[in-house]
Amino acid sequence: MATSLYKAQFALKICENHDKKELHAYCKTCDKKVCTTCIKEEHSSHDWETITDILREKKQSLPKECKEIRAKKLPGLKEDLQRFERKIQEEDTRYEHNKSVLNGSRQRYIDGINKLFDDKIDVCQQKSEAAKQKYKDKHEGLKQKVEYLDMMTTALDKDINTLPDHDILDMEKEMRDELEKALSYSADKYTSTTVFVPGQMDMQVLENMIGEIHSMSVVEMNEIDRYSDVIMSIKPASETNAWVRVKDDRHMKFLDRVGEELKVMKTPGLDLITSRGGDIVLSEGEKGSISVLTQDEKTITTFDTKPLYPTFISKTENDDILVTLRDDGDYKLVPTSRRIVQRMTLTGKVLHTYEFREDGKTRLFTWPIKTAENKNEDVCVINWLSDDSGELVVLHKDGRVKFTYKGDGLESEEFLPCDVECDVKCCILLTEYYSRAIHMLSSEGMYLCKLCQYEQSVPTVLSIYGDNLWCGFYDGKVKVYKYSY
Numbered sequence: 189m190a191t192s193l194y195k196a197q198f199a200l201k202i203c204e205n206h207d208k209k210e211l212h213a214y215c216k217t218c219d220k221k222v223c224t225t226c227i228k229e230e231h232s233s234h235d236w237e238t239i240t241d242i243l244r245e246k247k248q249s250l251p252k253e254c255k256e257i258r259a260k261k262l263p264g265l266k267e268d269l270q271r272f273e274r275k276i277q278e279e280d281t282r283y284e285h286n287k288s289v290l291n292g293s294r295q296r297y298i299d300g301i302n303k304l305f306d307d308k309i310d311v312c313q314q315k316s317e318a319a320k321q322k323y324k325d326k327h328e329g330l331k332q333k334v335e336y337l338d339m340m341t342t343a344l345d346k347d348i349n350t351l352p353d354h355d356i357l358d359m360e361k362e363m364r365d366e367l368e369k370a371l372s373y374s375a376d377k378y379t380s381t382t383v384f385v386p387g388q389m390d391m392q393v394l395e396n397m398i399g400e401i402h403s404m405s406v407v408e409m410n411e412i413d414r415y416s417d418v419i420m421s422i423k424p425a426s427e428t429n430a431w432v433r434v435k436d437d438r439h440m441k442f443l444d445r446v447g448e449e450l451k452v453m454k455t456p457g458l459d460l461i462t463s464r465g466g467d468i469v470l471s472e473g474e475k476g477s478i479s480v481l482t483q484d485e486k487t488i489t490t491f492d493t494k495p496l497y498p499t500f501i502s503k504t505e506n507d508d509i510l511v512t513l514r515d516d517g518d519y520k521l522v523p524t525s526r527r528i529v530q531r532m533t534l535t536g537k538v539l540h541t542y543e544f545r546e547d548g549k550t551r552l553f554t555w556p557i558k559t560a561e562n563k564n565e566d567v568c569v570i571n572w573l574s575d576d577s578g579e580l581v582v583l584h585k586d587g588r589v590k591f592t593y594k595g596d597g598l599e600s601e602e603f604l605p606c607d608v609e610c611d612v613k614c615c616i617l618l619t620e621y622y623s624r625a626i627h628m629l630s631s632e633g634m635y636l637c638k639l640c641q642y643e644q645s646v647p648t649v650l651s652i653y654g655d656n657l658w659c660g661f662y663d664g665k666v667k668v669y670k671y672s673y
Contacts, residue, residue, distance in 0.1 A: 214242040282637055286401075289634065293398065308384065315382040326373055333370035337363065402613070402673045406640060406657070412447030412666040419660025421500065424653035425462040432666060433459065445656075445668050453485060459500040463534060464507050471498040471511065478511065480534055491536030496526055502559045508533055510559040510567065519554055519574050527553040529569055542567065542587050552581060552589070558649075562610040562631060566590055570605050570618070578604050580618055582633060591633035598623065598635070607649040613673060619647040619659070626650065626659070640669075 203209040209223035217234035227236060237245075340363050348356065417435045424430040425442070429450065432441045440460060442451035457470040457479075467488060468481040476494035478501070481487055496513040503509060508531055515526045529552075531540040542552055555572040562568060565585040572578040580593040595603030604621040611617065614631040617639060625641040640647070646662035657671035 211239070213238050216242075285637065289636070297398070312382055312384060319382065330370060330373040333366055333373070337366055337370060340366070404639075405670065405672050407670040408667055409656075409670055410445050410447070410668040412443065412668075413664075414447055415664035415666075417664050418662050419648055419664060419666060421459045422649050422651045422658045422660045422666065423459070423461050424651055424656065424658055425466075427654050427656060430651070430653070430658050431460055431462070432660065434664065443666070447666070458498075461501055461503045461509065463503070467534070469501060469503075469509060469534065471501045473497045473499055478509075478532075478536070489535065496528070499556075500558050502561065504531065504561045505563060505565065508539060510561060512556040512559060512569070514555065519572070521551065521554060525551075527551065527556055529553070529556050529559055529567065531567075540585075540587065542569075542583060546588060552583070558607045560608045560610050560616075562614050562616070563612070564614050564631060566614075566631065568608045568610065568616055570608050572604075576604055577602070580605050580608060580616070580629075582616070593629060593633055593635075595620070595623075595627075596635065606647070607651075609650050609652050611652055611671070617650060617652075619650055621646055621648075 201211050203211055203223035203226060206223050206225040209225050211221040211223055213222050213224070213227060213236050214220070215222045215226070215231045215234050215236045217236070218231065221239070222231050222236065340359065344351075344356070344359055344363065351359070415432075415434045417437070419432060420435050421433040422430050428445050430443055432443055433439075434441070438454060438456060440453045440455055440457065441449050442453070443449055455470060455472070456474045457472045459471045461469050463469060463480075466483050468483065468485070470479045470481060472479055474497075476497055477490050477492050478498055479487055479490040493511070493513055496515060499512045499514065501509050501511045511530050511532060513526070513528050513530060515524075517525050521527070527543070529542040530538055531542075532538055544550060545552060553569065553571045556569050557572055557578075558570040560568045567583040567585065569581045569583070570578060571581050582590045582593070584590050595601075600622050602622040605627075606619045606621055608616060608618045615636065616629040616631065618627050618629070619625075620627055623638065623641065624643070624646050625638040626647055628636045628639045630636055640659075642661075645665060647659050648662050649660040651658050652671065655670055655672045657669040659667045659669065661667070
């Protein structure tokens with residue numbers, strides 16, 4: 189069929205602009221066949237050759253060009269075909285997952301609404317029972333008065349002429365007193381009515397409660413392939429530049445998005461961030477201190493963290509810092525072990541220490557590694573339990589545990605998160621070693637999807653600045669994505 193299609197196309201030898209003019213030449217400038225009139229008019233200044241000459245050249249060059257396309261271009265295009273096929277399958281899987289999550293949420297809301305209505309019904313019953321009891325008490329009291337008055341009036345009416353004078357006076361007084369009490373029940377206009385007044389259904393509020401459906405875009409803009417060891421930290425300083433630390437390299441590299449090293453800073457520091465004012469905040473684990481430097485690397489202040497060693501740091505919404513600190517022990521904890529996350533100001537003032545659960549005894553962390561603060565002020569902490577397992581612990585700002593994520597619901601039982609970041613929608617992103625993926629969670633800890641998954645590379649670190657997502661890998665690569673909703 190392909191051959192017959194080509195024959196049909198080559199059979200068109202007549203110019204479409206000039207009737208009955210044969211297409212006997214080829215304009216190289218416009219890459220099209222032309223006739224003699226075309227050459228004299230709109231193609232007069234162009235580079236052209238006769239069909240015979242151009243075919244002679246093509247017959248010599250085309251076989252080589254075809255081989256190069258098959259050898260160099262088609263493999264990549266076929267890989268792209270497979271990639272798109274995987275994406276189609278992923279979208280089917282993602283749709284089924286989203287539908288499952290929505291149906292799960294639907295059931296939770298239905299269960300929650302049913303509980304609310306059941307609670308309201310219970311309250312109605314309690315109020316009605318209380319009102320009935322009051323009516324029962326009044327009924328019983330009036331019944332006794334009526335029966336007594338009936339008996340007394342009958343006795344007085346019957347025995348008025350035979351009763352002693354003093355008894356008649358006493359009974360008459362008692363009758364009037366009892367009648368007054370009985371009439372007081374009738375005078376009591378007490379009314380109790382239990383009424384359920386339905387609230388106003390606000391569909392917008394309901395929709396906000398259910399959640400939103402977003403179309404997310406993660407587009408790779410650049411790949412930087414100049415390092416050969418694990419990327420340990422990436423901290424963007426602007427839309428276009430980021431500090432990068434490579435394992436076992438005692439230098440922090442300041443890169444642009446295409447990978448050019450704009451600055452190299454020699455330091456024993458493991459991690460750094462830049463403040464809103466542009467100052468550099470450096471975690472110096474070996475020294476047991478944190479230093480604040482100017483942009484030209486002059487020290488502004490240094491504050492001591494001994495006997496604990498700071499490892500990684502992150503920036504909070506109000507420009508404080510979160511620091512992971514530990515003693516020199518291993519994963520085996522003893523009563524004197526210290527594994528903490530501290531919220532500090534840039535002058536070293538400790539605002540909060542996260543170490544124990546609400547009971548004041550149970551430890552929060554075995555080995556806290558990376559941190560991030562969500563826009564709702566939740567504190568997200570990567571906590572390693574051993575060299576090959578870990579969890580994500582998310583705390584309220586005051587230190588109460590909000591949830592713990594251990595890769596729940598994923599196909600693999602092995603789970604080792606490496607880094608954590610939060611986006612503008614309060615979703616939590618984390619890199620995970622075994623799945624070679626970036627996991628996406630809701631702010632409440634529900635697994636949403638694998639935002640990116642890699643066949644060979646293992647993502648280790650990530651960071652968001654604006655709509656740029658920087659991701660570092662185990663093999664030393666760095667990728668920069670455009671990340672947007």
